Amino acid sequence: MNFTxxxxxxxxxxxxxxxxxxxxxxxxxxxxxALARIQVRIGPNRAGxxxxxxxxxxxxxxxxxxxxxxxxxxxxxxxxxxxxxxxPALVITxxxxxxxxxxxxxxxxxxxxxxxxxxxxLYIMSVTSIAVYGIVLAGWSSNNxxxxxxxxxxxxxxxxxxxxxxxSFVSAILLAGTMxxxxxxEAQKTNWFVLLQPVGTAIFLIATLAEVNRAPFDxxxxxxxxxxxxHVEYSGMKFAxxxxxxxxxMIAISAIGATLFFGGYNGPxxxxxxxxxxIYIFLKIVLLLFGMIWVRATxxxxxxxxxxxxxxxxxxxxxxxxxxxxxxxxxxAQEVNALLIWLIPVASLLAGFVAxxxxxxxxxxxxxxxx
Amino acid sequence: xxxxxxxxxLVKGLWTTLASMFEKPVTVQYPEQKKPLRPRxxxxxxxxxYENGLEKCIGCALCAAACPAxxxxxxxxxxxxxxxFSPGERYASTYEINLLxxxxxxxxxxxxxxxxxxxxxxxxxxxxxxSQAIYSKEMLIEAGPAxxxxxxxxxxxxxxxRSVPEMKNPVx
Numbered sequence: 001m002n003f004t005x006x007x008x009x010x011x012x013x014x015x016x017x018x019x020x021x022x023x024x025x026x027x028x029x030x031x032x033x034a035l036a037r038i039q040v041r042i043g044p045n046r047a048g049x050x051x052x053x054x055x056x057x058x059x060x061x062x063x064x065x066x067x068x069x070x071x072x073x074x075x076x077x078x079x080x081x082x083x084x085x086x087x088p089a090l091v092i093t094x095x096x097x098x099x100x101x102x103x104x105x106x107x108x109x110x111x112x113x114x115x116x117x118x119x120x121x122l123y124i125m126s127v128t129s130i131a132v133y134g135i136v137l138a139g140w141s142s143n144n145x146x147x148x149x150x151x152x153x154x155x156x157x158x159x160x161x162x163x164x165x166x167x168s169f170v171s172a173i174l175l176a177g178t179m180x181x182x183x184x185x186e187a188q189k190t191n192w193f194v195l196l197q198p199v200g201t202a203i204f205l206i207a208t209l210a211e212v213n214r215a216p217f218d219x220x221x222x223x224x225x226x227x228x229x230x231h232v233e234y235s236g237m238k239f240a241x242x243x244x245x246x247x248x249x250m251i252a253i254s255a256i257g258a259t260l261f262f263g264g265y266n267g268p269x270x271x272x273x274x275x276x277x278x279i280y281i282f283l284k285i286v287l288l289l290f291g292m293i294w295v296r297a298t299x300x301x302x303x304x305x306x307x308x309x310x311x312x313x314x315x316x317x318x319x320x321x322x323x324x325x326x327x328x329x330x331x332x333a334q335e336v337n338a339l340l341i342w343l344i345p346v347a348s349l350l351a352g353f354v355a356x357x358x359x360x361x362x363x364x365x366x367x368x369x370x371x
Numbered sequence: 372x373x374x375x376x377x378x379x380x381l382v383k384g385l386w387t388t389l390a391s392m393f394e395k396p397v398t399v400q401y402p403e404q405k406k407p408l409r410p411r412x413x414x415x416x417x418x419x420x421y422e423n424g425l426e427k428c429i430g431c432a433l434c435a436a437a438c439p440a441x442x443x444x445x446x447x448x449x450x451x452x453x454x455x456f457s458p459g460e461r462y463a464s465t466y467e468i469n470l471l472x473x474x475x476x477x478x479x480x481x482x483x484x485x486x487x488x489x490x491x492x493x494x495x496x497x498x499x500x501x502s503q504a505i506y507s508k509e510m511l512i513e514a515g516p517a518x519x520x521x522x523x524x525x526x527x528x529x530x531x532x533r534s535v536p537e538m539k540n541p542v543x
Contacts, residue, residue, distance in 0.1 A: 038388045042398040298388040299381070357374045 004108065012114050013094075020090055024247040025055035030286075031293050038297040059240070067236040070143055077141035082234065082241035085134025089248035092127045095120040095181045096255045099265050099277030112265075112277065113182065120181035121169050124256055125162075128211060131249065132158045135213075135220065138242065139230035150229025153304065154213060154220035160311035161210035161217075164203055167319035171200035171326040172260040175344075185264035192263040196341065199348040200322045201261040203315060205291070208253040210311065212246065215296035219304055250292060251285065258284035314355055321351040413475045413490035416468055418512040421536075424520045426456050426512065427487030429534045430463035437482035442472035450531075454523040459534025466508035470496055484535050 029044065029051060036043025047053040069078060099112035117123060132155055139151020173179055175196055176187035194201045210217040221229030231242045258264060262284050265277030302310070329344035399406055408414075419427045430447030448464035456462035479488050498504045515521045 037392045037396070040391055040394050040397050042396045042400075294385065294388060298384045353375075356378050359377045360374050363377065 008108065008110060009114070012110070016093070016114055017090055020093070020248050020251060021244070023251050024244050025059065027247045027251060027289065028058065028243075029054050030289065031296075034290060034293045035297050038294070062240040063237055065236040067238060068233070070233050072143040073233065074141040074143070077137050078233075079238075081134050081138035081141055082238045082245070083134075084137060085131060085245040086241050086248070088127045088131040088134070089245045089252055092124055092131075092249075092252045093255050095123055096259050096281075097182045097185055097264060098281055099274055100270060101274040101277075116180060116182050118178075118180050121173055121179045121184070121260075125166055125169065128165075129158075129162065131245070134242075134245065135230050138234070139220075142230070142233035144233050146226040146228075147230050147232045150220040150226045150232075153226075154230060157210055157213070157217065157219060157307060157311070160308060161207045161315065164311065164315035164319045165207035165211060167316075167323050168200045168204040168207060169260065170323050171197045174323070174326045174330055181259055181264075185259055185266060188263040188266055192261065192266070194261045194263075196344050197261070197322065197326060197348060198345055199318065199352040200326070201257075202352070203319045203322065204257060204261060205288075207315060208257065209292065209295065210307070212249040212253055212292075214250065214292055216299040216302050217307060218301060219307060250289060254285045254288035254292070255281070257288050262288070314359060318351060318355045322348050325351060408492050408494075412492055412494075413477050415470065415491055415493040415496060415506070416473075416479070416511055417489050417491040418466065418508065419487050419489055420513055420515060420522075421458075422516060424515045424522060424524065425458055425531070426462060426522055427485045428463045428466065428483075429457050429459050429485055429487070430461045430466075431484060431534075433482040433484060434479035434488050437478040438473075439476060439478060440472045440474050442469045442474075443467070443479060444469075452526050452528045455526045455531060456522045456524075457534070458531035458536070461534070463508060466511060467505055468511060469505050471498070471501060471504040486538070 032054075033043040033045075033051065044051040044054045047057045069075065094114040095117060097113040097116070102109035102111045135154045135158075136151040139147040139149070139154070142148070172184060172193050175193050176184040178184060178187070209215075213220050219229075220226075221231065226232070231239060234242055258281055263280075264284075265281045267276060267280035270276055270280070325347045326344055329341060329347065332343060333339075333341040421427060430445055432443075432445040432447065435441075435443040435445050444465065444467045445463050446465035447461040450456055450458075450460060450462050475490065477490050480486075480490055496504075
């Protein structure tokens with residue numbers, strides 16, 4: 001292994017972690033401003049120009065806050081849990097490619113991704129599964145019943161929605177014919193997978209909301225029921241780490257969504273101007289993050305049993321149907337006519353319609369039962 | 372289509388919040404922008420003066436008696452024609468209001484026989500210590516009118532014998 005290569009990896013990793021940490025800071029500001037606008041307010045605009053220094057003020061406040069540790073807490077695990085939550089959130093985006101052509105810098109071709117492994121999607125799935133440990137351990141080691149319940153809810157919710165999430169990944173993998181992230185992006189040069197598999201994209205977006213514990217699936221940290229859920233006992237910088245992990249997970253999941261379904265760095269004129277790639281993916285991430293904020297501003301938290309019912313009785317069968325439809329469509333396109341690929345969106349939208357109709361029927365039936 | 376209700380309901384909700392994004396924010400950028408006060412707003416107290424510069428307060432302490440929070444302390448002294456602060460026999464030599472106790476009910480205003488104490492329009496009352504919240508007479512009294520003289524004044528004897536002036540019914 002050559003020494004300069006190691007330096008290159010380290011530099012890229014360092015820059016990427018800095019981007020994620022800075023992104024976390026400004027995502028908090030972005031969310032607060034966007035939420036404020038939706039609620040017909042202005043939001044934080046005092047610290048610096050238009051509140052641009054607000055995250056720095058928040059960071060300083062959090063660093064200087066007193067750190068408390070409950071006397072009965074499991075000290076080691078209590079200390080490790082924020083780290084275990086944060087690290088997967090940071091390393092998960094290592095496989096996301098940022099641009100088509102390598103950057104020519106210092107006489108070397110520097111590729112615009114940290115790792116291009118041939119099981120990129122599998123890597124994402126496995127790392128997201130680790131993230132749940134941090135939350136469960138944080139909840140358990142706090143020795144607080146609310147934290148414990150938050151952790152348990154989080155694990156149940158993540159396990160349930162991970163299946164739907166994984167199956168929505170499968171449809172992207174099938175359409176691209178590879179698990180390599182760069183390959184998936186290249187396969188979307190003509191058609192983004194959101195056009196070919198709109199229902200799969202919708203499943204992905206809903207499941208990721210549950211995965212990152214965002215509203216309306218934020219039961220693990222329901223303020224009204226669990227005071228703050230799994231991070232009640234955390235304060236100061238440890239709380240900041242958990243908070244950071246949550247927001248970095250949002251960024252990561254948006255980057256993955258942009259790459260798998262919204263064409264990654266692809267966009268108009270990408271072939272002539274490869275430097276547009278990072279800009280395109282950045283814009284897509286910002287838009288997807290806005291979607292999350294928008295949903296948070298709109299919908300109330302759903303009931304826990306409904307969340308589970310929705311995950312197991314709607315999302316799972318629908319995502320299975322989507323995988324079958326995608327597979328059949330691809331076979332038809334390969335064996336009969338390439339245009340038959342458009343059967344996939346039609347058939348999957350039909351499947352989505354059936355799912356909605358069945359949901360409607362169930363809801364109506366419950367209404368009758370209550371009356 | 373009613374069957375699509377689970378979806379259209381969500382879309383309608385999303386549309387509502389998106390539309391509200393483009394409304395004008397209701398926020399008032401406070402220290403720079405201030406909302407106009409209502410005419411009957413009750414802010415910090417002001418001790419008034421007459422046109423000629425004499426204080427309206429005659430030190431009767433009816434305000435202190437009316438105060439439900441016991442926030443007002445009044446001590447009266449005798450007026451003389453050589454050192455006249457207010458019309459009549461007496462004036463308030465000490466007049467203190469503890470603004471941390473005051474509930475801004477305006478009973479003092481109602482009790483005052485000379486309309487000397489008035490709840491003004493100042494509401495920016497922040498203190499860093501309790502002693503700062505006790506406003507003395509010098510802090511409460513309004514500045515003397517431009518053509519009048521400051522108190523104490525030397526006045527001609529027999530001119531200001533009446534403490535309570537002739538008054539009309541108040542108008543807002």
